[in-house]
Each structure stands twice: as C-alpha cells, then as structure tokens.
Amino acid sequence: MKAKSELFRKATSYLFVMFILGETFVAASPAVNVPDKTIATKRARNMSIVLTNDTGKLTRGENHFCVLFQGGNPTSVSNIQGVSVDFRLLVGRLQEEPTTAHLRQNGVNRYCGDITLGSKYYQPSSYYAFVHYVEATGKKKSARLHVTVK
Known part of the structure; x- marks a missing residue:
C-alpha cells in the first residue's frame, strides 16, 4: 500500500x-505564434541553435523565421542578447555578400525576424546562415548553419 x-x-x-x-x-x-518546424540545427558547445519556421523550409521571397537556443545551462541560454542572422548565398565555393536579419526576442530563448531570399544563380539555392549572438558573459559568438532555398 x-x-x-x-x-x-x-x-x-x-x-x-x-x-x-x-x-x-x-x-x-x-500574439503571432509560429509553430516550430526545424529548418536546420547546430550544436554549439553547451546548447543547440535551431533555425525554425512554420513550414520547416525557406522559400524564395519573404520568409518569417525564428532562432531557438535550447539545452545547456539555463542561465547562460536565457541571457543571450544581440541576435542577428547573416544569410550568404553560396555560388560554388564562393559566398556572396550577406543579407542580415536583426531579430527581436519573441519568448524565452526565441528570437524571430524576416528575410527576403532569392536565387540568382541556381535553383535550389544554398545559403550559409550565420547566427551571431552575445552570451551572458559578454562574449560574442556565432554559429554557421547550412540551408537550402527552393
């Protein structure tokens, strides 16, 4: 018993x-909730950086997306600031000039923004998404994710 x-x-x-x-x-x-379907993810030491949107893929034209910081030490993940993403079109091994999206905080460990992407050379297009952020200690960090735009 x-x-x-x-x-x-x-x-x-x-x-x-x-x-x-x-x-x-x-x-x-x-108020505007975007379901989290993963586009790309990257493990960065003590946390995962996840690029998401409502469809799980990026398309040509206007895209709304979010960056999530998950796992690791809760205090270090919750104190992330200054999040932005540079999208660089890949042409062979060359990277074009970046298109930067400055993100706004949209919940705990969640930063969202908009970007317009297009394909100049190839269909589908490959991009590097460089996620830039500042840790609680003030140290600037970045992570590179690979995405495809169809």
Whole structure:
C-alpha cells in the first residue's frame, strides 16, 4: 500500500510540474505564434541553435523565421542578447555578400525576424546562415548553419 501511495504522490507532483511548465510556455507565447518546424540545427558547445519556421523550409521571397537556443545551462541560454542572422548565398565555393536579419526576442530563448531570399544563380539555392549572438558573459559568438532555398 505504501508503494502505491508513493507512486501516486510522485505522479501528481510530475503532473503539477508539467502543468506549471505548460502554463509558463503559454504565458510567454507571442500574439503571432509560429509553430516550430526545424529548418536546420547546430550544436554549439553547451546548447543547440535551431533555425525554425512554420513550414520547416525557406522559400524564395519573404520568409518569417525564428532562432531557438535550447539545452545547456539555463542561465547562460536565457541571457543571450544581440541576435542577428547573416544569410550568404553560396555560388560554388564562393559566398556572396550577406543579407542580415536583426531579430527581436519573441519568448524565452526565441528570437524571430524576416528575410527576403532569392536565387540568382541556381535553383535550389544554398545559403550559409550565420547566427551571431552575445552570451551572458559578454562574449560574442556565432554559429554557421547550412540551408537550402527552393
């Protein structure tokens, strides 16, 4: 009987924690919510940097996207600032001039913005997306992700 009551107590505590986390997520959600379908991801030491949007792919023309910082030390991930993304079109091994998107914070560890992409040379086009950010310690960092625009 004690084992059942202990199991019940653990299950209710787990459900309570999940409820609180769910409420926190809903409260932090923006008015315009973009579902998170992954476009590209990059592991950067103690966290993952994930490029997402509502379709899971980038297209020619206007694109709305978000950058998520996940995992690692919660204090270092939550204190990220100055997030921007440079998209550089790849032509063979050459990189064209970057098109920069300055992102605004849109929830916890979530930064969103818009970019207009096109294909000048190839269909589909390949881009490097350089995510630039500043850690809580003030150190500037960047991560390179590879994306395809169809």
